[in-house]
Amino acid sequence: MRRSAPTLVRPGADGSAESIAADSGTMRTEFEFELPRGYVDRAGAVHRLGRMRLATARDELMPLHDDRVKENPAYLTVVLLARVVTHLGTLNDDDIHPGVVENLFASDLAFLQDLYRRVNQEGHTRAAVACPACNAEFSVDLAGGRLGES
Numbered sequence: 443m444r445r446s447a448p449t450l451v452r453p454g455a456d457g458s459a460e461s462i463a464a465d466s467g468t469m470r471t472e473f474e475f476e477l478p479r480g481y482v483d484r485a486g487a488v489h490r491l492g493r494m495r496l497a498t499a500r501d502e503l504m505p506l507h508d509d510r511v512k513e514n515p516a517y518l519t520v521v522l523l524a525r526v527v528t529h530l531g532t533l534n535d536d537d538i539h540p541g542v543v544e545n546l547f548a549s550d551l552a553f554l555q556d557l558y559r560r561v562n563q564e565g566h567t568r569a570a571v572a573c574p575a576c577n578a579e580f581s582v583d584l585a586g587g588r589l590g591e592s
Contacts, residue, residue, distance in 0.1 A: 471496045472528065473561050477550040481530055481542060489531020494554070497562050501525045510540070520544055523554050 472495045480490035505511050505521035517540075524540045533542065543551070572579045 473557065475553075475557055477530075477546075478553055479547045479550050481533075481546055481550065483531075483533075487531065489533060492530040493528050494526050494557060494561065495528050497522070497526050497558070519551070519555060523551075523558065526558065527554065 472493050474491070474493050477490045477492065480488040482488055501522060504525070505518050508517070508521050510517045511521055520540045520543045524538055524543045527538050527543070528535045530538055530542070543554075546554070
């Protein structure tokens, strides 16, 4: 009896579900997002669109050696997000550091924490929701990026 490869479902570029074979050799390692409020740089420019990559074991281990994390364990989130956010507006990997993450609005920090958890534990940015008015169930892409999406 021949077993077929399991089929995985991930969000496609257009927001619809996209099926891929588990052994297809492709894996999504970066996820685009749009911050609810946006990072405001020193010049006053607002940066909302960004990209986060999957975390590696090294990403999760290295912050544990950081003196700021040793002094305040809550700072782990700041250092970790600074490692995995690869773009934020016009900022690229080299420009994103813990100081940038420190200056995010609390709602944007919470958004990135949830996105990090989703992409690293669940492998996608979609969430199941229900309409409070009619109880219809559907999914939304938390990374957003298009009009009408979260």
